[in-house]
Amino acid sequence: MTKTGAQILWECLERERVSHVFGYPGGAILPAYDALKHSKIHHVLVRHEQGATHMADGYARAGGEVGVAVATSGPGATNMVTGIATAMLDSSPIVCITGQVGSKLIGSDAFQETDITGVTLPITKHNYLVTHASELARTIREAFYVARSGRPGPVLVDITKDAQQTSCEFDWEAAKPQLPGYRPDLSPDAKEYEQALELIQKAKRPVILAGHGIIVSGAMQDVRTFAERTGIPVALTLLGIGAFPASHPLNLGMMGMHGEAWVNHTIQEADLLLAFGMRFDDRVTGNLKTYAPNARKIHVEIDPAEINKNVKVDVALVGDLREVLHELLPHVNTVDRSEWLDFIDQLKGDAAVRDIQNLPDNGHLYAAHVINDLWRETRDADTIVVTDVGQHQMWEAQYYKHDRARSLITSGGLGTMGFALPAAIGAKVARPEAEVWAIVGDGGFQMTMAELATVVQENLKVNIAIINNGFLGMVRQWQEFFYERNYAATPLLNPDFVKLGEAYGIRSVAVTQRSEVVPAVQAARRHDGPVLINFKVEQEDTVYPMVAAGASLHEMIRRPSPIVETAADE
Amino acid sequence: MMNTFVVYVENKPGVLTRVASLFRRRAFNIDSLTVGRTEKPEVSRMTITADADRDQARRIEANLYKLVNVLLVENITNQPAIVRDLAMIKVAATHEARSHVLELASVFRARVVDVAPDSLTIEITGAEDKIDGLLEVLRPYGVLEMVRTGIVAMRRGSKSPNMAATASNFAQVVADDDVSYSV
Ligand SMILES: Cc1cc2nc3c(=O)[nH]c(=O)nc-3n(C[C@H](O)[C@H](O)[C@H](O)COP(=O)(O)OP(=O)(O)OC[C@H]3O[C@@H](n4cnc5c(N)ncnc54)[C@H](O)[C@@H]3O)c2cc1C
Numbered sequence A: 001m002t003k004t005g006a007q008i009l010w011e012c013l014e015r016e017r018v019s020h021v022f023g024y025p026g027g028a029i030l031p032a033y034d035a036l037k038h039s040k041i042h043h044v045l046v047r048h049e050q051g052a053t054h055m056a057d058g059y060a061r062a063g064g065e066v067g068v069a070v071a072t073s074g075p076g077a078t079n080m081v082t083g084i085a086t087a088m089l090d091s092s093p094i095v096c097i098t099g100q101v102g103s104k105l106i107g108s109d110a111f112q113e114t115d116i117t118g119v120t121l122p123i124t125k126h127n128y129l130v131t132h133a134s135e136l137a138r139t140i141r142e143a144f145y146v147a148r149s150g151r152p153g154p155v156l157v158d159i160t161k162d163a164q165q166t167s168c169e170f171d172w173e174a175a176k177p178q179l180p181g182y183r184p185d186l187s188p189d190a191k192e193y194e195q196a197l198e199l200i201q202k203a204k205r206p207v208i209l210a211g212h213g214i215i216v217s218g219a220m221q222d223v224r225t226f227a228e229r230t231g232i233p234v235a236l237t238l239l240g241i242g243a244f245p246a247s248h249p250l251n252l253g254m255m256g257m258h259g260e261a262w263v264n265h266t267i268q269e270a271d272l273l274l275a276f277g278m279r280f281d282d283r284v285t286g287n288l289k290t291y292a293p294n295a296r297k298i299h300v301e302i303d304p305a306e307i308n309k310n311v312k313v314d315v316a317l318v319g320d321l322r323e324v325l326h327e328l329l330p331h332v333n334t335v336d337r338s339e340w341l342d343f344i345d346q347l348k349g350d351a352a353v354r355d356i357q358n359l360p361d362n363g364h365l366y367a368a369h370v371i372n373d374l375w376r377e378t379r380d381a382d383t384i385v386v387t388d389v390g391q392h393q394m395w396e397a398q399y400y401k402h403d404r405a406r407s408l409i410t411s412g413g414l415g416t417m418g419f420a421l422p423a424a425i426g427a428k429v430a431r432p433e434a435e436v437w438a439i440v441g442d443g444g445f446q447m448t449m450a451e452l453a454t455v456v457q458e459n460l461k462v463n464i465a466i467i468n469n470g471f472l473g474m475v476r477q478w479q480e481f482f483y484e485r486n487y488a489a490t491p492l493l494n495p496d497f498v499k500l501g502e503a504y505g506i507r508s509v510a511v512t513q514r515s516e517v518v519p520a521v522q523a524a525r526r527h528d529g530p531v532l533i534n535f536k537v538e539q540e541d542t543v544y545p546m547v548a549a550g551a552s553l554h555e556m557i558r559r560p561s562p563i564v565e566t567a568a569d570e
Numbered sequence B: 001m002m003n004t005f006v007v008y009v010e011n012k013p014g015v016l017t018r019v020a021s022l023f024r025r026r027a028f029n030i031d032s033l034t035v036g037r038t039e040k041p042e043v044s045r046m047t048i049t050a051d052a053d054r055d056q057a058r059r060i061e062a063n064l065y066k067l068v069n070v071l072l073v074e075n076i077t078n079q080p081a082i083v084r085d086l087a088m089i090k091v092a093a094t095h096e097a098r099s100h101v102l103e104l105a106s107v108f109r110a111r112v113v114d115v116a117p118d119s120l121t122i123e124i125t126g127a128e129d130k131i132d133g134l135l136e137v138l139r140p141y142g143v144l145e146m147v148r149t150g151i152v153a154m155r156r157g158s159k160s161p162n163m164a165a166t167a168s169n170f171a172q173v174v175a176d177d178d179v180s181y182s183v
């Protein structure tokens, strides 16, 4: 059957199970937009193309399906760069479709011509320039296959205007991916399994390092079975949060820069690390020279290029985590680990029983309390929390206890401010039945707050909690620790967020007292429409503990007092 | 240590950029890179030399495999292989020097490809050290211009690469048992 490139595009997206795309039109992509009327796909008009990419990303992370963002050539395409890089570093499967000037004009500096495949080459898993309608079907199929298979990642497809306009024969079946060099399906050999099992058998002080790969692989249950059968405790990376239930007795919590001290000490004392789908990011390891000096290391990882990149490992099991665990599980057995677990309990000390809810606030509104209260209110619901980047992100990781995979969505690797609001929109679109909360700093919120209009336009019940500390808080914290409190360019002049929300027709309230937190959260949950809460929290509050960049994992800057955090620490 | 990789890639636009960009982005240092056609029209072949220790060399290989258009990577550093570089050297050769230069060229089995009143252009193919050697002895006469292609390499023996069964051998050093030596 003969179709235009534009029609083929939408039909291929439908066949790839796409129900929603996030986009913004312009000249070079207009033929595609014109053909949208024939498609069942719902197009979400965003307010900035960066927003479209984060929405696609949030959609992918919440629902596990590939997210799609659409933009025009030139500025539309370059506005996507930040979102693409964000998805790349966190292995999130998105496909970005961009219009390109006519194929005859390429290279002529035509109006709105940008070499976007050149620009995005190092920040995509793969990208394509399509100059003929006849290449479109296979390219789209390949793009989705590459984005979602193996180690997922962003794929960009740049389509010239003429490729959208001209017609050709469309045959989905014939347009099978042709990727002779692409092999996402590696698996370890028997000898490597034996070596791993031997290390596991011998270990006295083992720890599982649970990462994002568990969620990508869908191996939550297998990891749990593995941990329970072997009695090995589990520490999580930021992106691994939710891969193993926070409420599980073997859960230690988040490791790394802002992980609890006992988690990092446990890792430093371990004799075996089992890295499951995590990539030893520098925020996880601290100084590599002193990292887990006594531990043998087993790395279960789908991407061979991650092996021995940061941390030299003893055994690498290269393959899909779930499959690898299926091989290992029948051969591991129950071991009494009480000595090791008691040791860890001692490291925890009274911190283990410390419950920040009951710690005094002395009349202050602490972000940690806000987040912990929010968790108490929403813990039993099917809640997805999407955080931005900064102090509030770390408090969320510490004080919101996630029991389910995909219930925390955050930009870890790139640390992209402005991520939360659009990603929350994407998450809500992917999982309409879920309760979605964006927890966002007053700085990052202002980077993409234009998407409030998208929330209203799409009639999405997204709750927005602004943790408003009047500062670029995390940077202020670094200035506090490392730059003699020279708060250069970190105090923020903010608009009245309540009025701002109301201007968009969003119910908005401000909260200044601890006692108002729970009622405000409850009211927001009851309201059937988006709600914005401006939590005016303590301004000079600090995230503890902290491993300074480059310091050893066990050299943490500890909380100055058992009290939550302190403006009073000066 | 200098490593030699033979990289088979899909013969498509932009693949060279992807490979070069990878080395730049990962801060691996390319010493030389050549690319050309192969017996299969849809496959191009690159020979890349890069300074890397054993671990880095493995990571280079693994990262090359991450490029969707890369079909096969062979690290032939420690394998019997034919390695050739081609150089053209323009040497100042006035009347009295001319015969000396010609003599040196013939000792190195190089060919004179252009003769001008006060210069000779010599073409030489061989392993890199052979070319280095010729350059060394020509230098006193005055090297006016020089160009080298960078090396191309091929494993010895009748074994040809099996592009179907690859990627997983990223970490393995291929053991080649049926090697034949030639001069
Ligand atoms: C302000 C700030 C502070 C931070 N502080 C911390 C901190 O204290 N602690 C912390 O942990 N992080 C912290 N981070 C996040 C950190 O930068 C990294 O993003 C995070 O540690 C990465 O976690 P990961 O390795 O689990 O996930 P990813 O980076 O997503 O890596 C996942 C790995 O799993 C592999 N994988 C994917 N699919 C599979 C599969 N099917 N089978 C096997 N393997 C697979 C991938 O190849 C990849 O190597 C912070 C970030 C910010 C912005």
Ligand SMILES: Cc1ncc(C[n+]2csc(CCOP(=O)(O)OP(=O)(O)O)c2C)c(N)n1
Pocket (backbone or CB within 6 Å): A388, A389, A390, A391, A392, A393, A414, A415, A416, A417, A418, A440, A441, A442, A443, A444, A445, A467, A469, A471, A472, A473, A474, A475
């Ligand atoms: C796009 C972008 N620019 C700059 C930074 C550097 N940065 C990291 S955290 C941070 C401060 C964030 O402030 P805010 O959004 O108010 O959150 P808070 O730390 O106060 O909770 C900044 C500027 C970044 N991560 N992303």
Ligand SMILES: [Mg+2]
Pocket (backbone or CB within 6 Å): A390, A441, A442, A443, A467, A468, A469, A470, A471, A472, A473
């Ligand atoms: Mg702030």
